[in-house]
Amino acid sequence: MRALVIDDSRAMRRIVASILEGFGYETRPAGHGREALDVLEEGWVPDLACIDWNMPVMDGLQFVSAVRAVPAWRQVTLMMVTTESEHGQIVKALAAGAHEYVIKPFTADAIGDKLSLLGLMPVPA
C-alpha cells in the first residue's frame, strides 16, 4: 500500500512516514498541498494521504477539495493529521471530503486504529 505524507514540517513528515512504513506502507513526502497534487498528477496515486491543515502555498483543506474534484483520485483515502481540533474545523474537513481526522499529538497506536477502521491496515506478507 502507498501513502502520501503531506506536512510542511520535515520532522512531522518523518514521524508519520516512519509509523506508516512500520505498518508496511511505501511512503512519499510532500511539503504542502500543491506539491502533493504534483505527485498525484505525475501518476503516483496513493491508497492513503495524511494531510496537515496549516501549510504554506496550499493548505490541507484546499488539497482535500482539489483531490475530491478529480474522479480519477476518488479511491484515495484522505486523513487529516493536524493540530486543528475545534469541532467546526473537523466538520469542515469531513464536509470537504476527508475520511478521517487525527489530532496532533498522536501515537502510532492511534494511527493504527484509524487505519484499521478504514480497512487500510496492510496484511503482513
Add this chain to the structure above:
Amino acid sequence: MSAPITALLDGETVTAVAGEVWSALVGEGELLLPGLGPVAPAVDGPSAWVTVTGPWDGVVVLTCGASGTADLTRSVLQLDDDEQPTAEDVDDVLRELANILGGNVKSLLPGPSALGLPETGPAPLRAEDEDTCRVSASWRGHDLAITIQGASEAPAHHTTEVPK
C-alpha cells in the same frame, strides 16, 4: 476584548499539555519536568512561536535552552547520538513543537480561533504580565520555557487558511 490569558489558562494546565506533546513527539517516556518556584527563570536559547487569532489574540512561544536544542532535535528526528542536526532541522523541530503546543492551547481557549504558521527567531516581545502565562520546565536537564502572551493588537497572521 477578551479576558487576559491568566483568566483563561493556568500554568498547571499548560504544563500538562506540554507533557502530552513531549511524550508523543519527543519520545515515549521522555519526561518534561515542571520548573520549580513561582517565577520562571530566563531561558537563553532559540524560540519558536505560533500566533492565535480569535476572541483571544496572542502568541504561544517555546524557548529552548541553547544546550538542549541539538539533543531535542536528535530525539524528535530519532537521529544517532553522534549525529549533528543541521540548523534547519533544529528550527523545524522547534517550529513543529510550538505548532502542536499552540494548537492544543488554542483548543482550550473560548470561541473559534485561527492558528498561524509557526516561526522561529528571537522571541516576540513580552506582553503585559497580566496577559502572560509563563511556565518553565526541564527536559534531560535542559531548560525550556513556554510563554503564552497576549498581543495588544491582532498579531500578524501568516496562514493560507480560507477565512470563515
